[in-house]
Amino acid sequence: MVTIEEALHIIEDQKIILKSETKPLEESLGYALATNTASPFDVPEFDNSAMDGYALCGLYQGYQLVGEVAAGDSKEILMNDGEAVRIFTGAKVPQNTSAVMMQEKTSVKENTLFLDEMPKAGQNIRKKGGQLEEGQEVFIEGHILNPPSLALMGSLGLENLKVFSKPRVNIITTGNELVKPGQPKTEGQIYESNSYAISGALQQFGFEHHQKTQIQDDFEATKAGIKTALESCDILIISGGISVGDYDFVKQSLEENGVNELFYKVFQKPGKPLYFGRKGNQFVFALPGNPASSLTCFYVYVLPLLQKLSGYPKAGLTTYQFPIKHAYENRFGRPSFLKAAVFDGKVEILDGQGSSMIQSMAKGNALAFIDKEEKLEEGDLIKCKLIS
Template identity: 85%
Template sequence: MVTIEEALRIIKDQKINLKSEPKPLEEALGHALATNTVSPFDVPEFDNSAMDGYALCGLYQEYRLVGEVAAGDSKDVSLKDGEAVRIFTGAKVPKNTMAVMMQEKTSVKESTLFLDEMPKAGQNIRRKGGQLTEGQAVFEKGHILNPPSLALMGSLGLSQLEVFSKPLINIITTGNELVKPGDPKSVGQIYESNSYAISGALQQFGFQHHQKTQIKDDFEATKAGIKSALESCDVLIISGGISVGDYDFVKQSLEENGVNELFYKVFQKPGKPLYFGRKDNQFVFALPGNPASSLTCFYVYVLPLLQKLSGYGNYGLPTYQFPIKHAYENRFGRPSFLKAAVVDGKVEVLDGQGSSMIQSMAKGNALAFVNEGEVLNEGDLVKCKLIA
C-alpha cells in the first residue's frame, strides 16, 4: 500500500513519448500546442477604427465631410486638414487621420460634421502592431488551446495547428450484477453507472473514450476482455473487480496480459483498492467498483496522467483553500477525499460519504481533503479540488 503522495509521484514520474499531429483549427480546442507560435505579421496589419464614427484630420469641432470608408475597403484614402470621412469599426483609417470620433458624439448638417466635444489625438484608433508585431512570440509549446486562443490563431490566418495527440482511452466495467440502463433487471441486479460517470468525466476535461465494454466476473472473460482492450488504446480504465473478493479477477488478468504493477492500494478513503500499471507505453488504472470511489480516483489520479500524456505543462485539478462552514472531525482512519459543496467562498462537507453514495457527489462541486484524525473548527481552511 502506498500513500496518496507516493501514488501521485509515481504517476508524475512516468516517462512518456508524446505524439503530435496536425489538427484543423475547429478541432484543436483543449489540445496542447506541439510547437512554439510566432506572429507571421503585425496585428492589426494596419491602423483601423475602433468605433463606428468619423475619421478626422486635425483637431477641431467642425469638419468637411468628404466620403466614407467601410470595413474591408482596400482603397487608399488621404485626408486634408479639416476633412473627415464616415468610418466603420475595423475599417482602415485614411492617411493623415489624427483621431476617430464615435458617431454618438456628432451631428451632421448637409456636408458639415459637428462634434459635441474636442477630439484627442489618437483616440479610437487601433494602431498597426498594437497587439502583436511580426515575429513576436504568441504561444509557447504546451499552451492549452482555449476559445480565445483559437480566435487569435484564426486571426493569424492559421487554419491548421500542430498539437500533441490525446491518448486513446478504453473503458471496461466488470460485474455479474450489472445491467445496462433501460434493460430489464432481476432482484439482486443493479444498473451499471460507472462507465457513464467515467465517460462523462472524460468529456468534462476534453477527452473521449474510444471503446466501452462490460465484462462478467469470470477469469477467462476478464483476461480476454483486457487483452482485446489493450490492442486499441493508450490508457485502459477498468471499474470494479480489483478488490480481494472471490470474483475479483482484474489484478490477476492484468498480470496474465503482461501489465506491470506500479502500485496497488492507496491509504485513503474512498478508493483504497486502486491499481496503476504499465505495459510498454500503455497505462492501466483499475478503479474500485463503488461509484463515488471510482469517480474520486478518476479526478485525483487518472486525470493527471491523461493530461500528462496530452502534453499539458500542468496537470491535475488545482487545489484551493476555503474556510469550512462547520466543525468536522475525520473519523474514517485514513486521509479522506470528502464530497463537498463550495458555496459563497465556504466549503461544506456533505452527508452521504459512503463509497457507494453518488447522490451527494452529484449535488456537490468539490472534493475536500481532510487528513486522518484531523479536527476542524468552523472557519479553518480546507484544501479542495473543484470538480464542477
C-alpha cells in the same frame, strides 16, 4: 500499500512519449500546442477605426465631409487639413488621419461636420502592430487552446494547428450483477453506472473513450477482455474486480497480460483498492467498483495522467483552500476525500459519504481533503479540489 503522496508521485514520475498531430482550427479546442507560434504579420495589419464615427484630418471642431470608408474597403482616400470622412469600426483609416471621433459626439449639417468637443491626437485609432508585431511570440509549446486562443489563431490566418495528441482511452466494467440501463433485471442485480460516470468525466475535461466493454466475473473472460482492450488504447480504465474477493480477477488478469504493477492499494478513503500499472507505453488504472470510490480515483489519479499524456504543462485539478462551514472530525482512520459543496467561498461536507453513495457527489461540486484523525472547527481552512 502506498500513501496518497507516493501514488501521485509514481504517476507524475512516469516517463512518457508525447505524440503530435495536425488538427483543423475548429477541432483544436482543449488541445495543447506542440510547437511555439509566432505572428506571421502585424496585428492589426493597418491603422483602423475603433468605432463608428469620423476620421479627422487636423484637430478642430468643424470639418468638411469628403467621403466614406467601410470595413473591408481597400480604396485610398486622401484628406486635406480640415476634412473628414465617415468611417466604420474596423475600417482602415486614411493615411493622414489625426483622430477618430465617435458619431455620438458629432452632428452634421449639409456637408459640414461639427464636434461636441475637441479631439485628441490618435484617439479611437487602433495602431498597426498594436496587439502583435510580425514575428512576435504568440504562444509557447504546451499552451492549452481555449476559445480566445482559437479566435487569435484564426485572426492570424492559421487554418491547421500542430497539437499534442490526446490519449486513446478504453473502459472496462466488471461484475455479474451489472445490467445495462433500460434492460430488465432480477433481484440481486443492479444497473451499471460506473462507465457512464467515467465517460462523462472524460468528456468534462475534453477526452473521449474509444471503446467501452462490460465483462462478467470470470477469469478467462476478464483476461481476454483486457487483452483486447490493450490492443487499441493508451490508457485502460477498469472499474471493479480489483479487490480480494473470490470473483475479483482483474489483478491476476493484468499480470497474465504483461502489465507491470506500479502500485496497488492506497491508504485513503474512499478508493483503497486502487491499482496502477504499465505495459510499455500503455497505462492501466483499475478503479474500485463502488461508484463514489471509482469517480474519486478518476479525479485524483487518472485525470493528471490523461493531461500529462496530452502535453499539458500542469496536470491534475488545482487544490484550493476554503473555510469550512461547520466543525468536522475525520473518524475514518484514513486520509479522506470527502464529497463537499463549495458555495459563497465556504465548504460544506455533505451527508452520504459512503463509497457506494453517488447522490451526494452529484449534488456537490468538490472533493474536500482531510487528513487521518484531523479535527476541524468552523472557519478552519480545508483543502478542496473543485470537480464541477
